[in-house]
Every structure is written in structure tokens, then in C-alpha cells.
Amino acid sequence: MKSYTPVPVKVANNKNxxxxxxxxxxFTYPPVEEFKGWSVKDTTPLPYRAFKHTYFFTMGIxxxxxxxxIELDNEWMKYHNNKVERIADRGHELIGTDPVVWDAAIELLTEFRNFLPxxxxxxFKKTEKGINNLVTGEVFEFxxxxxxxxxxxxxxxAALMVQDDLAILKEDENGQYILKGGAIMLAGFWRLRDKLNLPLSAIHTTGDVPKYNEKLKRPMEKFFSRLTCDKPVVRNNYFLQTDADLAWSSSIGPEDKEVVGWNTAEVATDINKMYYRSERQSVRRLPISGCIVFTIxxxxxxxxxxCKEPYIPKRLLDGILSWDEDxxxxxxxxxxxxxxxxxxxxQAKIQEAEGYTVDTEPDSYPF
Incomplete structure (x- = not known):
């Protein structure tokens, strides 16, 4: 990584x-508190249930x-092992760091070195050269x-430290944010090779995100251009999946097939193979490189x-029924x-008979 001399925000004047x-x-990351009692074996995943009775198409930040x-839990080892297997099988397709964001990738590792231990x-243990993993014995030196x-x-x-997929976007001379680096291993429905070097708008339109041009393009571009280092955001989304494969949804077709999607998927016939898939994304601007990092x-x-959880069947049912055709x-x-x-x-009728009705449901989004 090159040597940089950061200056105060007002002097940098990156706003202009x-x-x-x-x-x-x-920029100094605010003091981080230890997660007291956290255990790689016992800390359960946060119960994100990122849907409402009525579906609204917004950025939702x-x-x-x-x-x-970075949120870790007792599924860390499962995700880690999945990533290790995926790297061995097809690593070159899942990981990429363009030279123009090499320093940003090192900056991300440096941020992890300060945060994770x-x-x-x-x-994790912080070392002179990087980070050691105290469970797997992995040594990361950077x-x-x-x-x-x-x-x-x-x-x-970076990806082997966390349960997230990671992406780095860099602004070009036209103000577009281009995907230049990533470790996309557990995305389910999309592949890094299809999105690398695309601007933010094309990443969404090539994925057929509904109403992107009409409702999201301008707000997102405005948000990205104005994002400051001290104002990171998070958002949640959700999908339904018709198979149990975390890394790649096999029901839409083979990962190596040129064109895959719901149009190539079989009709679901087994409720036990229906899965809820929810992403919790964070968006940060890195202070040295100015690149934007997504954790997914x-x-x-x-x-x-x-659906054994109170209120969930009815809320999910209503949310799906409120989807428009797109x-x-x-x-x-x-x-x-x-x-x-x-x-x-x-399931909603069973719960309503037990007293779990819309009238008694607490407002706890995104949980």
C-alpha cells in the first residue's frame, strides 16, 4: 500500500x-465495544425478518x-468452510481485486484488523503484521x-475473516461507481464475473431489478456521491429460494450456465425445500481511498x-400478496x-387461533 498523508475533512474538501x-x-473509527459473551459455538444469528405487511420499493437505508x-455468530464456521470449499473449486471466478483498488482492499483489511479483534x-488476535484467527489457526499478513x-x-x-460477501466500488471521472473488487462467494443468485467493472446502475439493470431506473437510480447515485466517511448505513432485503444451497441456488440452473434465472427454474413442489434468504448490507466510504465498501x-x-415464529406467516403472506407484477x-x-x-x-390461521393477530403484532422491523 502506498504511503498517504490524510488531512482534516475541511481541508480535504471532498464535498467539492x-x-x-x-x-x-x-478519520478515526469510533471506539468499538467487545461483544461480551460472544461465542463461535453459541451466539445465534440475529433474526432479521425484513418484510412488512405491505411491500414498498425504496432504498430502505x-x-x-x-x-x-460486521455481525458474526455461531454459523461462522459453516460459512467459513463453505467459502474455503468454494475458493478451492472456483476461486478465480469468485474473487478479484483490480489494481486500481488494491490499496482500498488493503485499507479494508486494516479496518478489519482494528475492528474484528x-x-x-x-x-481474532491483532498482530504486528495483520490478524490471526484463534479458532482455525489462519494467519493473515498484510x-x-x-x-x-x-x-x-x-x-x-478479508472474506475468510467474516461471513459476508464483500465488494469495493470506485468512482470514475463521470461520477459513476464501478465494481472493481470483490469476494462474492455466497450470493445465491448472481456472479462476480457478470458484474465486475460495471457501474452501479448496470449492476442493477442487468439483474432486472424492478423500477430501478424509475425509482432508485437517481436517489442511489445522489446518495453515493454524497456519502461521507462518518455516515455509514445498513439496509436489509429478502428473497425466497426453492432449494437449500446457500452459495448458489441450484434450482435456477447450474452456476456455469451462461444464462440463468427464475425463467430457467423448475416449479417448487416441496415446502421443506423453501428457504428464506435475507441480506443485511452495510455501506461505508473508506477515508483514505474514498472507495465505497459493501458488506453483504x-x-x-x-x-x-x-413460520413457527409468532406473526411471521401472516406478515410474509401479506407482503408477498402486495408485490406488483415487476x-x-x-x-x-x-x-x-x-x-x-x-x-x-x-400457518397464519393456526397462529390467529392462538391469538397472534395483526392487531397484537409489535412493530419490530427489520426483525
Missing amino acids: RKLGTWTPEV RSMDWNSW TRYPTL VNVPRNEFKKDPMEM RTYFLPITKM VKRYRGYEKFHGLLLPYLEE
Whole structure:
């Protein structure tokens, strides 16, 4: 990583920067609290249930709690092992760091070096050269290491520390944010090779995100251009999946097939293979490089398990029924509605008979 001399925010004046440029800023991450009692074996995943009775198509961003930038739980080892297997099988397709964001990737590792051992000291230890994993024995060295001596791509290193997929976007001279680096291993429905070097708008339009141009393009571009280092955000989304494969949804077709999607998927016939898939994304601007980092943590569990939770079947049922035609196509409605909706209706009636009605439901989004 090059040597940089960051300057105070007012001196850097990045608010008025020329597009595609960035002056390194002085920024100190707020003090991080240790997650008391956290255990790689016992700390259960947060129960994100990111749907409401009525579906609204918005960015849905919220301010990020600095302590919760990276959320880990007792599924860490499962996700880690899945990533290790995926790297061995097809690593070159899942990981990439363009030279223009190499320093940003090292900056991300540096941020992890400061955050992870403090937040999760039973899993990570900060060392002179980087981070050691106290459970797996992995050693990650990247501090003052010449580029030609790196044993792994820096994005691979970062991804092996967390349960998230990771992406780095860099602003170009037109003000567009381009995907230039990533470790996308557990995305389920999309592949890094299809999105690398695309601007933010094309990432969404090539994925057929409904109403992107009409409702999201301008707000998102405005948000990205104005995002400051001290105002990170998070957002949640959700999908329904018709198989139990976290890394790649096999029901839409083979991962190596050129064109895959809901149009190539089979109609779902087994409710026990229906899964709820929810992403918790954080968005931060890095102070030295000015690049934007996405962390994409996927939460994944069977519909049958989730529907045992109070109020969930009715809320999910109503949310799906409120989708318009564009959203239905995007989310694969035709492939599972005949199976899922009757099941949700049945489970909702059972819960209503037990007193779990819309009138008594607490407002706890995104949980």
C-alpha cells in the first residue's frame, strides 16, 4: 500500500471534489465495544425478518451502529468452510481485486484488523503484521507487505475473516461507481464475473431489478456521491429460494450456465425445500481511498422453521400478496406461489387461533 498523508475533512474538501478524485481524510473509527459473551459455538444469528405487511420499493437505508459493522455468530464456521470449499473449486471466478483498488482492499483489511479483534477477541488476535484467527489457526499478513509477496488476494483474506460477501466500488471521472473488487462467494443468485467493472446502475439493470431506473437510480447515485466517511448505513432485503444451497441456488440452473434465472427454474413442489434468504448490507466510504465498501451478510433458514415464529406467516403472506407484477417476476413468484401461499395461509390461521393477530403484532422491523 502506498504511503498517504490524510488531512482534516475541511481541508480535504471532498464535498467539492473533482469527480473520480479523492483526498485522503483524517478519520478515526469510533471506539468499538467487545461483544461480551460472544461465542463461535453459541451466539445465534440475529433474526432479521425484513418484510412488512405491505411491500414498498425504496432504498430502505438506516444509520449503522458502529459496533455492528460486521455481525458474526455461531454459523461462522459453516460459512467459513463453505467459502474455503468454494475458493478451492472456483476461486478465480469468485474473487478479484483490480489494481486500481488494491490499496482500498488493503485499507479494508486494516479496518478489519482494528475492528474484528476488538469486537470478537475470542476469534481474532491483532498482530504486528495483520490478524490471526484463534479458532482455525489462519494467519493473515498484510501490514507493510509488498504486493508481490501477498500469499492471497486481499479480498480473499478479508472474506475468510467474516461471513459476508464483500465488494469495493470506485468512482470514475463521470461520477459513476464501478465494481472493481470483490469476494462474492455466497450470493445465491448472481456472479462476480457478470458484474465486475460495471457501474452501479448496470449492476442493477442487468439483474432486472424492478423500477430501478424509475425509482432508485437517481436517489442511489445522489446518495453515493454524497456519502461521507462518518455516515455509514445498513439496509436489509429478502428473497425466497426453492432449494437449500446457500452459495448458489441450484434450482435456477447450474452456476456455469451462461444464462440463468427464475425463467430457467423448475416449479417448487416441496415446502421443506423453501428457504428464506435475507441480506443485511452495510455501506461505508473508506477515508483514505474514498472507495465505497459493501458488506453483504446473508441469513438463510427454512421457511418451515421461520413460520413457527409468532406473526411471521401472516406478515410474509401479506407482503408477498402486495408485490406488483415487476416484483413478482424479479422474485420468482410464478415458481413457488402455488406451494408457498397455501402453506402461509394455513400457518397464519393456526397462529390467529392462538391469538397472534395483526392487531397484537409489535412493530419490530427489520426483525
